[in-house]
Amino acid sequence: MIELLKILIFSFLFTSIFYLPYYRIIISKDKINLHSLADKNILNILILGNFVLILSFFDITISNIIKLFYLFTFITLIFFWKDRKILKNNSLYYLFFFVVFVFLLSIDLAYNLTLYFDAQKFWLPKALIFFNNESLFELKNITKPQYPYFGSLIWAFFWKLSNFNNEYMGRIFYNILLCYSLYNITDLLKVSNLKKLSFFIILLFIIYDYWHIRGSQEILIFSFLLVCSKYLFLFIYEKKINTTHLLILLLSLNLLIWTKSEGTFLGLFILVTLLIFSKINLNIKILISSVFFLFIFNKFIIFDIYGLENSIADSSDFDFSNLFGSIIGNLSLYNFYFISKNIFISAFKFPYIILCFFFMIAIFFKTKLNEKNYFIFFYLILNITFIFFVYLSATPRFELVVLTSLNRIMFEFSAPFLLFPIIYFKKVLKI
Amino acid sequence: MKFNKIIKSLFRKKKKFTKDQIILICLFVFFLLNIDFFRKSYFIATMDHNSRQSKIAYDYCEGTGTGYIFYIKKKYNLNKSPKIINFGGNQGSPPQSWIFNNSHIKDNSKLIILFNLDQNNQSRFDLNNYNIEDNHKNDCLYLTKK
Numbered sequence: 386m387i388e389l390l391k392i393l394i395f396s397f398l399f400t401s402i403f404y405l406p407y408y409r410i411i412i413s414k415d416k417i418n419l420h421s422l423a424d425k426n427i428l429n430i431l432i433l434g435n436f437v438l439i440l441s442f443f444d445i446t447i448s449n450i451i452k453l454f455y456l457f458t459f460i461t462l463i464f465f466w467k468d469r470k471i472l473k474n475n476s477l478y479y480l481f482f483f484v485v486f487v488f489l490l491s492i493d494l495a496y497n498l499t500l501y502f503d504a505q506k507f508w509l510p511k512a513l514i515f516f517n518n519e520s521l522f523e524l525k526n527i528t529k530p531q532y533p534y535f536g537s538l539i540w541a542f543f544w545k546l547s548n549f550n551n552e553y554m555g556r557i558f559y560n561i562l563l564c565y566s567l568y569n570i571t572d573l574l575k576v577s578n579l580k581k582l583s584f585f586i587i588l589l590f591i592i593y594d595y596w597h598i599r600g601s602q603e604i605l606i607f608s609f610l611l612v613c614s615k616y617l618f619l620f621i622y623e624k625k626i627n628t629t630h631l632l633i634l635l636l637s638l639n640l641l642i643w644t645k646s647e648g649t650f651l652g653l654f655i656l657v658t659l660l661i662f663s664k665i666n667l668n669i670k671i672l673i674s675s676v677f678f679l680f681i682f683n684k685f686i687i688f689d690i691y692g693l694e695n696s697i698a699d700s701s702d703f704d705f706s707n708l709f710g711s712i713i714g715n716l717s718l719y720n721f722y723f724i725s726k727n728i729f730i731s732a733f734k735f736p737y738i739i740l741c742f743f744f745m746i747a748i749f750f751k752t753k754l755n756e757k758n759y760f761i762f763f764y765l766i767l768n769i770t771f772i773f774f775v776y777l778s779a780t781p782r783f784e785l786v787v788l789t790s791l792n793r794i795m796f797e798f799s800a801p802f803l804l805f806p807i808i809y810f811k812k813v814l815k816i
Numbered sequence: 817m818k819f820n821k822i823i824k825s826l827f828r829k830k831k832k833f834t835k836d837q838i839i840l841i842c843l844f845v846f847f848l849l850n851i852d853f854f855r856k857s858y859f860i861a862t863m864d865h866n867s868r869q870s871k872i873a874y875d876y877c878e879g880t881g882t883g884y885i886f887y888i889k890k891k892y893n894l895n896k897s898p899k900i901i902n903f904g905g906n907q908g909s910p911p912q913s914w915i916f917n918n919s920h921i922k923d924n925s926k927l928i929i930l931f932n933l934d935q936n937n938q939s940r941f942d943l944n945n946y947n948i949e950d951n952h953k954n955d956c957l958y959l960t961k962k
Contacts, residue, residue: 388860389857389861489853492853493856496856496872497872498868502908502909505909505911517917528910582840583840586844586847589847
């Protein structure tokens with residue numbers, strides 16, 4: 386019974402953190418009302434994520450990061466105490482709503498507990514390094530030091546913050562991020578708040594499965610990509626360009642880079658889509674691209690400083706030194722068929738992907754080829770090309786690599802596909 | 817007269833909910849039932865964390881032996897990771913020291929042996945120098961040095 390109570394308390398506390406006015410560092414007072422609550426929640430998550438990540442670069446232990454987090458929260462509350470009046474009464478209803486859902490998902494988490502093989506082997510041992518206040522240098526003694534560590538870091542952060550010995554406390558953050566990012570995408574629909582909440586529950590119902598919260602990092606990539614998708618949609622489809630939204634996009638891209646190796650490529654795809662299809666000023670495009678490449682450069686420097694292997698992919702499975710050689714070696718009709726078949730099977734494992742493709746076909750027939758929709762088709766083609774490119778460069782264990790990882794890759798890549806139903810609802814149903 | 821009042825109040829109450837609210841409540845209840853909230857809450861309330869790990873999350877001494885380690889951890893109140901020798905069950909398992917929330921510290925005086933029996937039911941590990949503290953069908957064992 387005590388454990389149930391603890392889960393409830395920490396679901397409440399962790400969810401409430403993202404209602405504090407951290408976003409005021411970026412959004413000025415006169416522009417607060419221009420942004421929705423969903424924007425502010427997501428911005429808070431990204432600010433806190435980047436705050437913890439940046440402090441880790443200086444080899445600050447997680448206990449000290451938590452002390453600095455308390456200080457940061459205290460200063461934010463003092464400076465922006467007056468802003469509490471801006472929080473309307475219905476914000477508290479939303480908080481209650483999300484606490485309930487995070488609590489429900491946390492009950493599922495605390496019951497199942499099973500960690501995925503990769504989580505036991507790579508991600509939890511990394512989280513334990515942080516949780517036990519060890520140095521960043523220790524990461525080189527863990528299997529796959531070349532893997533980015535943000536997921537493990539934030540896992541350890543919330544685990545330590547709970548002051549509770551059970552690792553799943555840290556994974557509650559994964560549930561919170563999923564809930565907020567799903568609600569954030571429903572914010573694109575111009576419907577009543579109640580309908581948005583209903584749409585959120587439907588999305589959660591079709592997407593959520595304990596499988597995603599087993600400690601593997603795909604759920605983080607999926608959520609950050611979902612955040613990027615919303616703002617891509619605003620910039621390209623609705624042509625609403627806003628500095629705060631650009632900052633949200635950049636903060637998400639940074640966390641993508643630090644979550645998984647393929648996050649760098651996914652970030653690049655988002656950036657390329659933005660550069661090609663948005664009507665943003667050329668100088669801003671150059672600025673965004675420079676910042677993104679600076680993020681990548683920063684990751685290489687940090688990995689170099691701490692003696693971590695600087696590699697963009699798993700060196701035992703992929704041979705990037707002889708990229709074209711391995712691709713040509715694997716180029717056969719059977720391999721194409723094998724990858725295509727597994728893409729198809731993976732899509733069926735996640736029914737929402739199939740549902741999104743139905744909406745894609747419906748959009749195509751209802752609106753024909755609309756210039757505004759090109760960007761999402763472009764992203765889809767980029768992803769599929771990337772999947773073929775990566776798996777054809779997998780040298781020694783081609784079939785095993787495809788069988789064990791393609792469904793997870795499909796899941797994490799699929800977040801922007803949720804824009805298909807959004808476009809359908811907006812274009813065809815006019816909502 | 818009373819009956820009429822009850823009927824009227826019921827209808828009044830009904831009007832308090834809009835169609836959107838009813839849909840939201842239905843979806844919420846549907847989600848609640850879908851994740852099996854009540855049964856899972858019951859298990860969390862009645863079983864502690866280590867017991868759930870050994871009985872629900874992982875196999876006991878069949879596939880990976882992870883459940884057996886959680887059982888030993890709870891029974892002997894172990895904080896430091898003992899040496900774990902896993903001869904391999906029917907599922908592969910990565911190193912299991914994460915169960916003790918640390919990646920390095922090891923108590924070498926204690927030993928957990930997983931899947932000790934080979935195909936001919938012969939012991940793979942020489943038990944002579946150890947006290948057997950816990951024995952599950954001679955296959956999963958918890959030992960301390962003599």
